[in-house]
Amino acid sequence: MDTEKSPDHDETPAETGNAAKRPRRFRKLVIILAVLASVLGIGAATIGYYISTVPVPETLTLPEATVVYYSDGTTEMARLGDQNRTVIDTTTLPPYVAWAVMAAEDRSFETNPGVDLGDLVRGAVGGADEDGAATITMQYARMAADLSDGSRPDVAVMAWKLDDQYTKAEIMGFYLNTVYFGRGAYGIEAAAHAYFKKPATSLSLGEAMVLAAVIKSPGDSAFDPSVNRRAAQDRWAYIRDGLTHAMKKLSADEAAALTYPETFVKWSPNMPSSTSRLDRPTGLVVQQALSELRQLPEFRDKPADYLRNGGLKIVTTIDKEAESLAIALADETANRSHLAGKPKGLRAALVAVEPGTGRVLAYFGGHSGTGADYAGWYYDEHGTPTGYGAHPPGATFAIYDVAAALKEGISLKSYWDASRVKAFPRSGRTADSPVRENVAADCQPTCTLLQAARAGLTVPLFGLTEQVGMPKVLDMARAAGVRDMWARSAGGITRVDLRAAPDQAVLAQFGTEVGIGQYPVTVVDQAGAMATFAAGGVRAQTHFVKEVTKAGATVYAEKLPTGATERVLSAAAVADLSHTFQRRLADGQDAAVVNGTWQYADSATDIAHAWTFGYTRRLAVAVWTGNQAQERPLRLADGRRMTADTVAGPIFRDFTVQASKALGLAHEPFGPPAFLGDASAGNAPPPR
Structure with a gap:
């Protein structure tokens, strides 16, 4: 031939x-x-x-599939498009x-x-083909x-x-x-x-x-x-x-x-013709990536369907092995998941971010990309905010309290009132509505800031926030990477954008309760903030997209670091912060680990949200557990109450250890604490 x-x-x-x-x-x-x-x-x-x-080919725009890839640029994650x-x-x-x-x-x-x-x-005359x-x-x-x-x-x-x-x-x-x-x-x-x-x-x-x-x-x-x-x-x-x-x-x-080929792909009309794969957990990664692109100048003014029908190659920041681990450990339907055998309706979300770059390496927000996103929120094709990923962080906000205190020159060795019940009239918490302590610690009724933060004590952290100033705690969380926080308003719960420094109108929506984690935040923001501390106090904007090309030409490429390059916290202060929450993981590497819960309704004993997050020098991870769709008391199948260490903690530890190995991350120990600041700056005298 x-x-x-x-x-x-x-x-x-x-x-x-x-x-x-x-x-x-x-x-x-x-x-x-x-x-x-x-x-x-x-x-x-x-x-x-x-x-x-007559329309000629130059006037036609053929719908062309956009393909989304893992970070290697060759492993396909999803295929989008009307055709x-x-x-x-x-x-x-x-x-x-x-x-x-x-x-x-x-x-x-x-x-x-x-x-x-x-x-x-x-x-x-009616005789031609139909x-x-x-x-x-x-x-x-x-x-x-x-x-x-x-x-x-x-x-x-x-x-x-x-x-x-x-x-x-x-x-x-x-x-x-x-x-x-x-x-x-x-x-x-x-x-x-x-x-x-x-x-x-x-x-x-x-x-x-x-x-x-x-x-x-x-x-x-x-x-x-x-x-x-x-x-x-x-x-x-x-x-x-x-x-x-x-x-x-x-x-x-x-x-x-010529012989008839025998190696064709087997197929049945009963098989779905769609190859989008948006019904998988990685479908939420795709939603996040598309939302991110829609906000960029390169795509902001394009037609609504341009991203899915534009014939683009979108390379995400998601590592295939890390993502598979996240799904295996956090997806309630997976056999290896820590949710296996737990009560129906229990859900988990996990996000891992690379310190120094802000790249999201793993993202699990739910079992299906067409369902709820428990790790964050995104803009859909029509510009509508979509997602379910905002949860009260509880005592995990202690890390921002301590970071703000260190920045203001308050030492970890300072002493704080850790009474079981305490009124804070200046913050509107009078004797009729005092702050109550639900955690017991050996140091009570007076604890150092180090002791109070490690134990997640509510009363001293509330007092610290009042003394440092709620605006400074809020700004520390914002600067580290918390981009959104939800506040109550006349219309219910409202998302407040914290990407810019908060003005008086923003600050007026929050109270001192910021310091004890009353106001919901997203899992992806918590992971991004931990990446800032892991990087020595320098923030890189959390993001999902590495590169977009069309027909081989680059349309968009990430610029590292992609966000603010100013230092959020000094290296010495970060050393003190890491020391405060330092733990040793099963593989021997140092990690800062923060646990926290938020109560169910007005219950003094039941919780509705449980968190564990933190960082090593090479990886930042945030894990949330709670119930599907609405708050309910977190209980095990036998009726026992859950804590942060029941499900969220094991997911965090197993993922961090296994992902570090899969990604080939070296173990880097934390440096010694500097014990910066004034040890007399607390609100209580040293115990006698």
């Missing part, structure tokens, strides 16, 4: 240059239009209108791909004028007319115009990128992957013939080899005979040597 031949080789008279062929074709067009007008009774004005309104299509340069295809399609659909394609005049005449598109050019004209935003022109007139303006190779290229092949695949590239898991440039002749065979009836899979093997093989043989006898593209020996 001569594999160097192509549909536009020199032996085909119709394939001379456009400039040479147009006078001849124009004369032919005038004659045919006259015949058409006579047979069908179309007036000259109508013919002129059709010609002027699974990847537009390619069809001149790079082996010529026999076009031959196979011609043999199946239009054996005179290389020489006909784009229409079958006899079919048109038969159509005038779709009225016998030639490949007419088939493409019909598809293009359906894709056009304008009024639909006569398909025959459009086909003649196409044949007059474009070469046969160009028209075949339009057709191959547009036509439907079944299995949800539009265009030859998507079809090659759907049937053979390879690019179209790698198709063999036999495989190209399998794809050409399905074009005749793709919607019902009548010629899909997995659905109707006999019909598919018969159609394949019909194409082989056309290539050999009618088109003379193959010799008899070459045709005899």
